[in-house]
Amino acid sequence: MMVGTARREPGKITRGHVELGSYPDGPLTSPVMIAAGAKEGPTLWLQACIHGPEVVGPLSIQRFLKTVDLSQMSGTVICLMLANPLGFRGYNRLTPQDGFNLNRVFPGDPGGHHSQQLAHRLLELSLEKSDAMLDLHSGGDLTITCHFTLFHNDGTPAGIESERLARATGAPNVWNSLEPFLSGAHFANYTKRGKPSLIVESGGGARVTPEDLERLTGAIFGVCRAMGILPGETPKLDRIRLGGDAVHLKSRRGGLFIPHVAPGDDVSEGQHLADLVDLFGDVVEEVRCPLKRAWVGSIRRPHMPIYNGDQVFELVETKGYEPA
Ligand SMILES: [Zn+2]
Known part of the structure; x- marks a missing residue:
């Protein structure tokens, strides 16, 4: 099996480039x-x-590849380091050439703008x-x-398997996305074509923390174990x-963003989440x-200057806890 110029060789990590x-x-x-x-395996x-x-993505893949024991592996992990x-x-x-968010334009279009063509290429190649x-x-x-x-x-079946894999990542927040705004994401389109797919996310604010690296690397191992590619719990x-x-909350005014809650916090209706403060x-x-x-x-990012219309919060409706 080849991906671009990289060829699969049993018991090895091989490198190449894909167009x-x-x-x-x-x-x-x-x-x-x-x-x-x-x-052999999945x-x-x-x-x-x-x-x-x-x-954090490429750094976690590098860490995974440096620590995984290939003699224990049954199957293959294809690592695409730069999807965009x-x-x-x-x-x-956003894609600088056309200004689109690549992960909102799937399934893409082979005759569309650059991001649409890239989405089409990524979806077909990954499937x-x-x-x-x-x-x-x-x-x-x-x-x-x-x-x-x-x-x-x-x-x-692909959706159910996606959730099973998601629950093997170690992420404490489990989000089943049926929202229209994510219908153009790679994962959603991959699953709609009949195969399981998921995102794991942690980090931001223009820095990489040890926790973010641990979480994403742990998710790779967790998914490999859940698929039977690696042994273990x-x-x-x-x-x-x-x-x-x-839902995405957008600012109506410009200024400096002063949040009163942190990522992951529980919030409820009417709660004061943040202030926008002008330069006076x-x-x-x-x-x-x-x-x-x-x-x-x-x-x-806290204290960031923002324009009116910038997204300041992504709030995910709480659907429950397990155990309740
Ligand atoms: Zn992202």
């Missing part, structure tokens, strides 16, 4: 590595940097080469996220929090929670 698009003067590529077990598509600045090479090179969550997909995210530079896993369980948590039907020091907007019960999926 994902074109510059005016040649191919646009991403580094790819293939970790192959000594034994194939996981593991990818990072569909949002350019979210570098232009976003990575431009330190940009052709793998049995499941894990897409790593880490907030980037503008926002800070809590530690969650995200998947599309619409009740189909998956992480067991005392309690998980369920979520869905997320006056509060020009109080941001309050519109949902009855929710948890903070992500916040804009």
